[in-house]
Each structure stands twice: as C-alpha cells, then as structure tokens.
Amino acid sequence: MNIRITRYYYGDIPEEKGGGAGASADTAADWPLWEVFIRSKQGLDHKHVGSLQAADAKMAIENARDVYTRRSEGISIWVVESKYIHASNPDDAGAFYEPANDKVYRHPTFYDLPDELKHM
C-alpha cells in the first residue's frame, strides 16, 4: 500500500510547490507563479498558454509579452496568480461527470426524425 498521493490545491501545480506562497524578501523563495491567458485576436476568447514567475502582476504581464507574444501571437493578456485557480479533481471524474452520462436526449442526434425534414 505505498500509493503516492499528491494533493493539488490550485491549477496544475502541486501543493506548496509552485511559489504560491507569494513574494518575500527571502532569496531562497521563488517569485509567485502566474498563469497566462492570451487573446490572439479580437473576437476570440483568452486562452491559457502557459505560466511564468514574476514578482507582481505588472511584471507578469510584461514577462508574458516577452515570452508568449514575440511573434504577434496576442493582442490582450490576462495573468492570474496560480494559487487563485481552483480545479476539479481528475480522480473523481467518474462520479463528478456522471450526471451527464444518462442524458443522451440533450444531444440533437438523439431524435430520430424523417429524412424529408429540412433545415433542422
């Protein structure tokens, strides 16, 4: 019974490992970790592109510009400190998404309709 259990409190970064403790004067501590979201063009959603470390939000946005938009990949940047992201647990995925499994009638293909019917 030597199952390794790693708990994740935010995003993809394991517990107490992502510099989530916040910036401090102690050189041994990493700067906090930020998740970066980029809107590649007007009309599209911001999409998660990766993460980086920065002392504060302003630096996070500037670093995100330098790292993730060097070839004009974006026109808008969101950053959020990784520790503020709450995530579902993949281990519970079975039960968690179970309510959707027996509701095939939510899909349009569930309804058997005559072929003559057009534009529907």
Add this chain to the structure above:
Amino acid sequence: MKIQQNYKLTTVSATANNNYLWDKLKKRAMSVQELEKIFQHKVDQEIKIEPKDWMPDAYRKTLVRQISQHAHSEIVGMLPEGNWISRAPSLKRKAILLAKVQDEAGHGLYLYSAVETLGTTRNQTIEDLHSGKAKYSSIFNYPTLTWADIGAIGWLVDGAAILNQVMLCRASYGPYARAMVRICKEESFHQRQGFEILLVLSKGSPEQRAMCQDAINRWWWPSLMMFGPKDGESTHSDQSMTWKIKRKSNDELRQQFVDMIVEQAKILNVTLPDPALKWNAERGHYDFGEIDWVEFWNVVKGNGPCNKQRLEARRKAWTEGAWVRDAAAAHAEKRKARQQDKAA
C-alpha cells in the same frame, strides 16, 4: 409541485454522492499494480497524461530528469551563441542572433514550467544545474571559435535538436508535448538562419569558404553525438518508448539526421568529415563512420573543452542577478503595502 421537484433533486444528488464515495473507497483499495495498468492503458490509447493524473513515480522522475535537462540545455545553449552577439558581422546579423538567443531563454522557461507541474520547484531545478547534479546537452560544451560556428550551430545543432523535438511533440505527458509544439514552431527559424549564414559564407571569399568548412568539420561529430548512446547502450530508452515519452530510438533519429544533412550539404558545396559516409542502396540510407565514444563519455562526465566555463558562467549570472530578484520582490511588497494603505 415545487416540493416534488426539490425532492427529486435531492435524490439525484444523494445518488451522485454515493457514487462519489464509492469511487473514493475503490481508489483507496486499488493497488499500485492496478493503477499502473490503468495508466499504461491510457498511454497505449494515446490519451495524454496531465499533471493531476496518477502516474508511476518512475515516470515522474524520468520526466523531471529529461525535461529539466532539456530546459538547462536551452539556457546553457545561450552561452556559446551569446559569445557572438557583439561580434556578429552586421547590425542585421546582431539583431537576428539576439532574437534567437531570446527565443532560447523562452524555450528554457516553457520547459521549466513543465517541470514545475511535476512537483519540483524552479529553485530546486536550477540548483541541480548549478551543483552539477543535473546535466545539459554536451554539445554546448564545445567552443564557438569563428562566426561560421554560429551558422553551423543553427544548421547542424538546431537541425539535430529539431528532429528530437518534433518527436517529443507527441510525448505522452501533456505539458511537455505542448511546450515542444511551441518550441518547434520557433525553432525552424533558427535552423534556416544558420543555413543562410553558411550559404553566404560558402559563396564568399576563399577565406570565408574555408571558415565555413572548418566550422562544419568541428561541429559534425558532436552533432551526431547529440542523439545519445547507441540503442543497445542507452539505459532509459526502452522504458521511455513504452511510456511514449520517446517514439524513436537514438539510432533511428541519428540516421534520419545523417540522411537529411548529406543532401543539404550538397547545396552548400561542403564536405562532411567522414570518409566512411556512403550511400547504401540496399538499406536506402547513408552509411557513416563510428562516433568517438571515448570523447562522448568524456564530455558527458564533465571533461569537455568548456564544461567548467559554462557552469561558472551560469552560477555567476545567478549570483550576480540575486540583487535584481530581491529588488523586484521588495518593490512588489512595497507596492502591495501602499495599495493596502490606500484601501484602509
């Protein structure tokens, strides 16, 4: 009516809750062997493994070792090229080389972030490089002696790296594969700019042509070494293939590289320093000579021409940059405190 609805809702969620608890109980009872079976099944089905999924400890360890080694290579790789930024022959070449070196820093970051998702802190990863515990690609322990070396690095070294990285775009670990996709997109500019440097030199004065050939002579064998030991002697290969971290063997990739480069060398009108290099119609591949494995292991073990210099440069940059990291952290603290004062 309303009561009825509410009643229904509670029953449904109670069932869901039971299932949830049942799942948890089952999980707890599952042996490592069973979990490993589920894991391998996912890998076989080409379902990517994401950071929060269960994975064998050895898989996690292999990834941390491989990805951090890869990240360090990007960062240390900036050193031999940085050597030429101020001496590149024109403003255009300086600007291009600067952009390329900046890309390498970005590639290092993508990979360090991927390591972080496996539960190793950035500081730990960097410390392992500085202490010599972690390795980086041996190719960067060779010196860049002339401007043509920058061309040879782009053509041969980046060319070899790309073959490996294209394969890794399909690695089973999601964050690693995604980082690789991003890197590959940027890397093709690197190889093309290297080839173009050599192309210009190959059409230049006799001195320039000689410089071009000399750089290729020096970088050819170390580039072949980049693919690692022979298949029979590579310790991690089989397991990495089963886990679909790697999808091609060292020798397969090396052969692919040789076949590709021999053809490209004809355009440059240069020779490759291997008398055994010959087309083998039966195999449909080029045969090539034996790598100097004594040299290979020597450089891996830290006795290459620049091993000490590279690590010293990294450590120096880290130590001398400490005040910048401290200052930024202090500045962030101060601004946060000011904002809180204003709010109060």
